[in-house]
Every structure is written in structure tokens, then in C-alpha cells.
Amino acid sequence: MANILWVEDQLHWVDRFQPILEATDFDGEPTRVTVFGFAEAACQHIRSPGAARPDLALLDAHMNGNDSAGFSVSRALRRKWPELPMIYLSEHSGTGIEQQAFETSEARDFIAKHQANIESVLCWRIKAVLRQHALQQRGASDAVIDSGDLRLDTETWEVYWRGHKLMNPGNSRRPLGPTPRKILRYLVEAAPRPLSTAQIADRLDADPERFSYANYRQHIRTLRLAFDHAEGGQGDFIEACKRGEGIVTFGDQGAYCWKPVVR
Amino acid sequence: MANILWVEDQLHWVDRFQPILEATDFDGEPTRVTVFGFAEAACQHIRSPGAARPDLALLDAHMNGNDSAGFSVSRALRRKWPELPMIYLSEHSGTGIEQQAFETSEARDFIAKHQANIESVLCWRIKAVLRQHALQQRGASDAVIDSGDLRLDTETWEVYWRGHKLMNPGNSRRPLGPTPRKILRYLVEAAPRPLSTAQIADRLDADPERFSYANYRQHIRTLRLAFDHAEGGQGDFIEACKRGEGIVTFGDQGAYCWKPVVR
DNA sequence: GGCGGCGGTGAAAAATCTGTGAGTTGATCC
DNA sequence: GGATCAACTCACAGATTTTTCACCGCCGCC
Known part of the structure; x- marks a missing residue:
């Protein structure tokens, strides 16, 4: 319509x-x-x-x-x-x-x-x-997204970080949940632009009444933990985020932004 | 070409x-x-x-x-x-x-x-x-505003002054806050016209009752300090403002105006 | 000279935003 | 029916940003 x-x-x-x-x-x-x-x-x-x-x-x-x-x-x-x-x-x-x-x-x-x-x-x-x-x-839809050390297969939805597959931080035998995967994909696609809660809700096709910032935040947390586990679980990735690399809080409108990590 | x-x-x-x-x-x-x-x-x-x-x-x-x-x-x-x-x-x-x-x-x-x-x-x-x-x-790339030595990316909201990224003057590890960033953008967009408190309030989408001139003034201060830090913190930018370059007080209706700095 | 307004300044208060942990919900599978 | 799991909610503390407040110096004016 x-x-x-x-x-x-x-x-x-x-x-x-x-x-x-x-x-x-x-x-x-x-x-x-x-x-x-x-x-x-x-x-x-x-x-x-x-x-x-x-x-x-x-x-x-x-x-x-x-x-x-x-x-x-x-x-x-x-x-x-x-x-x-x-x-x-x-x-x-x-x-x-x-x-x-x-x-x-x-x-x-x-x-x-x-x-x-x-x-x-x-x-x-x-x-x-x-x-x-x-x-x-409907421009730009490659099957694989590469951004620095991240490899994101949009067909199978698998995500690799420096060669390790991202797993569910709550249970490392299970893969990352679908919603965090999607959010990660949208973030990487939108980089270096940040995505606000409303924009994510729009892309996830979620009810904007229900998809709140608290919600988004939680998925971001999941993602950060997943990255962290993938590189050993030392909290390095979390630290990197605070420094402005990886999944960065944007500071306005409850937005987050993907920034490639430099090593 | x-x-x-x-x-x-x-x-x-x-x-x-x-x-x-x-x-x-x-x-x-x-x-x-x-x-x-x-x-x-x-x-x-x-x-x-x-x-x-x-x-x-x-x-x-x-x-x-x-x-x-x-x-x-x-x-x-x-x-x-x-x-x-x-x-x-x-x-x-x-x-x-x-x-x-x-x-x-x-x-x-x-x-x-x-x-x-x-x-x-x-x-x-x-x-x-x-x-x-x-x-x-280029897949919705940079909407960049250029004005003299200032480079302002309206998508990622990054602001560079003579190659240095503008940071939060209170904490130089952190980026400039959202409101000052927006104010700077609106000022540069409106240049060479000044923007009064009411106009800024409208653009910020703020409650005009609440957004006072004292408020605006404070953000302007933050911005001037940010510029100043970006060029070394010698107070040169503050001086330039008083001379009528950079972020100039307009002298009427609590308005400020962006004027490109000549070197 | 005293006065009042304007704009700059610094600090404190208030508001807002974020990260975090734990608890619910709802769907699915056995 | 119960277990499991992802998604979602809630509450709270700490961090950060924004607003408020009080004060100061300057300038023009009576």
C-alpha cells in the first residue's frame, strides 16, 4: 500500500x-x-x-x-x-x-x-x-559482507570474527540468536552511519511500539559479549567498544554504530 | 568535473x-x-x-x-x-x-x-x-558539509576542524555531545545567517519554553572550547570568536552565527 | 558615578542515557 | 506437562550530558 x-x-x-x-x-x-x-x-x-x-x-x-x-x-x-x-x-x-x-x-x-x-x-x-x-x-545486496575482521554471510547468517564463529554468549554451544545476527548485519551495512532504535525496529520489521531502546540495548550487549567470547572472553572487545571501536554507542537517540576494529 | x-x-x-x-x-x-x-x-x-x-x-x-x-x-x-x-x-x-x-x-x-x-x-x-x-x-555515502577548515559529516556526525576531530572539552577522550554537534551543524548550515535561540530550539526539536538563551550560550561555550582544544588549547579560537571569526555572537535576540575562519 | 542589561564563566543540580543482572513471557519440542 | 531458549521487561546504579544558577566584567546611558 x-x-x-x-x-x-x-x-x-x-x-x-x-x-x-x-x-x-x-x-x-x-x-x-x-x-x-x-x-x-x-x-x-x-x-x-x-x-x-x-x-x-x-x-x-x-x-x-x-x-x-x-x-x-x-x-x-x-x-x-x-x-x-x-x-x-x-x-x-x-x-x-x-x-x-x-x-x-x-x-x-x-x-x-x-x-x-x-x-x-x-x-x-x-x-x-x-x-x-x-x-x-534494492541496490547493494552482496551475499557476504566483509568489514575488517568480520565476515558475515547473509545467506546462511553465519558470522565469523577473526575466524571464530560467533556463538550465543549465554550458551557457547549454541549459535547467536537470529535477532542479534540481524542487528549486527544492519549495523555493518549501515556503517559508518549509526542506527537508532527506530531505524532498527523498522529494519527488523518489528512493532515500533514494542521494540524499545532497552530491547536494542540488550541485543547490543549480547553481541558485544559474543564478540568478546569469540576472542577469548577477556573483556577486550568490551573495552574496545568503550574506546570507540567495534559496536560503539553513538550518544544520541539510542543509536549504535559499527566501526571496524583496528589492530 | x-x-x-x-x-x-x-x-x-x-x-x-x-x-x-x-x-x-x-x-x-x-x-x-x-x-x-x-x-x-x-x-x-x-x-x-x-x-x-x-x-x-x-x-x-x-x-x-x-x-x-x-x-x-x-x-x-x-x-x-x-x-x-x-x-x-x-x-x-x-x-x-x-x-x-x-x-x-x-x-x-x-x-x-x-x-x-x-x-x-x-x-x-x-x-x-x-x-x-x-x-x-556510492550507497548513500557522505553528506559532508565543508566550510573553511571545518568538515562536518551529517551522517556520522563527526566533526573535524583542521584535521582534528572535535572532542568533548570536559573529557577529551569522549566525542562532542549530541546537542552541541547539532547546534554546530545548524549554525554552519544557516551561515552566513545567525540563528536565534528560538530558531535553534525549533531545529533541535526542543520545547521552546525550556530551551533558554542561557542554555544556548552554554552549548556555544562548549563548542568554542571544543574548537579551541582541537587547535591546541591556547585560547586562540576563543580570541578569534571575539574578533568576529568562527562562532560569533551576533548581538541581537541571543543569536550566534558561524563565520568561516580566514588564516 | 550608579544602574541595568547582555554575554561569558564556572560549578552544581537535574535530567537523561547506558550497562548490567535478573526476572517474564511465549513459542517450541519432547 | 515440563524443559529449553530466545526475546523482551524491569529496576537500578553509574556515567554523561544538559540545564540551572550565581557571579563577573563590560558597555552604554541617565
Whole structure:
């Protein structure tokens, strides 16, 4: 289902476009449009932990007399879903607002509300952005990930650290659990970018209400212990993490980050 | 070097835009624009084995009275360089030409020639497409802000000043705290405009009631100390700030401003 | 000269974040 | 039904970051 988040303070545009958007087939599934009339309401919704990830955001930069209300929504979105494509729909094309949208807000497109055949143009451009984004998402999936001394086979999900297979720290005869393995994979894939709790929850396809930071933290602990056991259990890996190598706490938004270990 | 391939049959557009494009810095290197006045000539060039790969193609769909001359160039490009981003620059926005550009020709953008401030719009949009494409190519790599001797990676949040990583001034083994990092980023992004307490509070997504000027001031202090430590801790940076370089107090509404430091 | 506001400073208090250990839950298998 | 195991929760202490507070010097102004 194509899920569109739209922030627009002028109701007549909503009345005009919403039915058209909902009747348009963007990705082979029914389209749902969620509209917010105020930037604050949208931000609040976005920040709430249970918010479902939209596929695309449609923003108006200039709302309720505030030049940058739309940009605050954009920042909230970027924080929660860094990859989310955003399109601006505005009456101020060709102005500094358009420039700001492209240069600091990483807009994918900026559509002038006043133009010929706007309904169609809107749909074409949304479709184009969604297609482009889909293309981008399914790039890069090698079977084996190598990062320093780590070897991660994404087919069999086995993980080797300096030649030793990572085992379950609670019971060294058993392999590492599936969730920690996945988390490790996502961390290594995302390196050197950190992954926040929300991003991990998103990738694990977990219920964002349930997957908490405490949860993430615990898996990180499991992983660190597993690495530590793999290199002898002297606590060296834990120490390395504190120094900023291996699985590093990022210090914001409950995020962790994979940094290759130098020897 | 940003290499742009442009196919355009009306010379006056070339005269008008080419100098601007060539004077615009799209990727930190000089820009070169190669113009073809005829679709056939462009296709022939593209198919020739020695043709250099451009970074972006600018096409006009409707040329020399032929509705689809531009699309033939697009097909030639797609065959030779499947990943090449293409932007249409046309007088026929909102028509079937735009639809075709997006739906069958995988246009990244479609820019109407007749619109306010077209020169700037063209540059913003080209820049946006190039950035998006670069991101896509190297698997969403560095979004780095450069300002003088400062290098700020907005993905990993690492900040380097003259090659030294900015650390927490209170504990030099630890990285700069999240809030100061963000404030620095916003300041540099907003430069040369100052950011008042209220603006920072908005960007930090903080409660404007709680985020006071005293607060902002303290973070600025942390930042200045961090810079100072990074260059040796002689207080030089603090002095520079007083002289009007680096993180400058703006003197109104409790605002601060980032000014690149000249050496 | 006294006054008041602004911005810099240092330290203390408050809030938040993290690591840790232990306890629950729920699913699966015997 | 009971054992087992991974995933999840909870509580708490220690570390770290952020906010608050009090004070100081400077400057313009009456």
C-alpha cells in the first residue's frame, strides 16, 4: 500500500487533490493519504513511537503564515526516517523557499501548485519519485559482507570474527540468536552511519511500539559479549567498544554504530 | 568535473543558460557543458565508442518540430549509460510530453523553461539531482558539509576542524555531545545567517519554553572550547570568536552565527 | 558615578542515557 | 506437562550530558 503523508493547511487543496491521489495507483496497491492541517500536529504524529512509516511525504513549506513550518516537519521526518522521500507542493516556486527545499531539506521534487494540469503533474511526479526510490532501495545486496575482521554471510547468517564463529554468549554451544545476527548485519551495512532504535525496529520489521531502546540495548550487549567470547572472553572487545571501536554507542537517540576494529 | 550533456535546438536558450551552468559549481569541480543542436548529432555522439560519460543529461523533448526527438536521445543514453540521470528542459510542462518523460523515459526531473527565476531553479534542480544520484551510486555515502577548515559529516556526525576531530572539552577522550554537534551543524548550515535561540530550539526539536538563551550560550561555550582544544588549547579560537571569526555572537535576540575562519 | 542589561564563566543540580543482572513471557519440542 | 531458549521487561546504579544558577566584567546611558 502506498502510504502518503501530506501536510497542508489550506483545505481546498486537500479537497481537490486527496480524492485524486487516493484513486491513483502508484505501486500496484491501494493508496492511502494521511493529511495534517498543521505542522505541529504532523510533527507530533511523526515523533510518536507508533507512527507507521509512510512511503512518501508531501509538504507545504509555507504554512499558516510561517515561512518554515514545513521545514520543521521535514526535519522531524528526516530524523525518524532518514531515507523517506519528500516532495514539496507549494505556491512559492522559484523563490528562496524552493532553494531551501532542495539545498537544505533534500527535497526530491518541488511542485508549483499553480500550473497547468496540476493534478496529473502531481501524480506523474509522485510516481516518478516512488519508482526512483524503490530502485535505490534494492541496490547493494552482496551475499557476504566483509568489514575488517568480520565476515558475515547473509545467506546462511553465519558470522565469523577473526575466524571464530560467533556463538550465543549465554550458551557457547549454541549459535547467536537470529535477532542479534540481524542487528549486527544492519549495523555493518549501515556503517559508518549509526542506527537508532527506530531505524532498527523498522529494519527488523518489528512493532515500533514494542521494540524499545532497552530491547536494542540488550541485543547490543549480547553481541558485544559474543564478540568478546569469540576472542577469548577477556573483556577486550568490551573495552574496545568503550574506546570507540567495534559496536560503539553513538550518544544520541539510542543509536549504535559499527566501526571496524583496528589492530 | 561535472560534465553535462545538453541537447537543445533553440540557440537562444543555449546562449542564456550555458554561461550560467558553466559558472555554477555543482560538485566542487568546474562544470563543462557539451551542447548538441540536433537529436541526431547527439545520438551519433553517444553511440560513438569514444564518447566520454557525462554526469547528467539535459534534454528537450520536442525539437525541430519533432515531438519525440528528445526521447530518441534518451533511449540512446539509456542504452549506453543505464544509470545516467536525465533532466528534461521543456516548454511543454503539464502535457503528455511531461508524462512520457516521467513514465517511459525515467526522467529525474522535468523543468518548464517558462517560469520565474528559471536560471536559479535550473541550477538548484540540477544540483539536487546530482546529489541524489551521487548518494545512490556510492550507497548513500557522505553528506559532508565543508566550510573553511571545518568538515562536518551529517551522517556520522563527526566533526573535524583542521584535521582534528572535535572532542568533548570536559573529557577529551569522549566525542562532542549530541546537542552541541547539532547546534554546530545548524549554525554552519544557516551561515552566513545567525540563528536565534528560538530558531535553534525549533531545529533541535526542543520545547521552546525550556530551551533558554542561557542554555544556548552554554552549548556555544562548549563548542568554542571544543574548537579551541582541537587547535591546541591556547585560547586562540576563543580570541578569534571575539574578533568576529568562527562562532560569533551576533548581538541581537541571543543569536550566534558561524563565520568561516580566514588564516 | 550608579544602574541595568547582555554575554561569558564556572560549578552544581537535574535530567537523561547506558550497562548490567535478573526476572517474564511465549513459542517450541519432547 | 515440563524443559529449553530466545526475546523482551524491569529496576537500578553509574556515567554523561544538559540545564540551572550565581557571579563577573563590560558597555552604554541617565
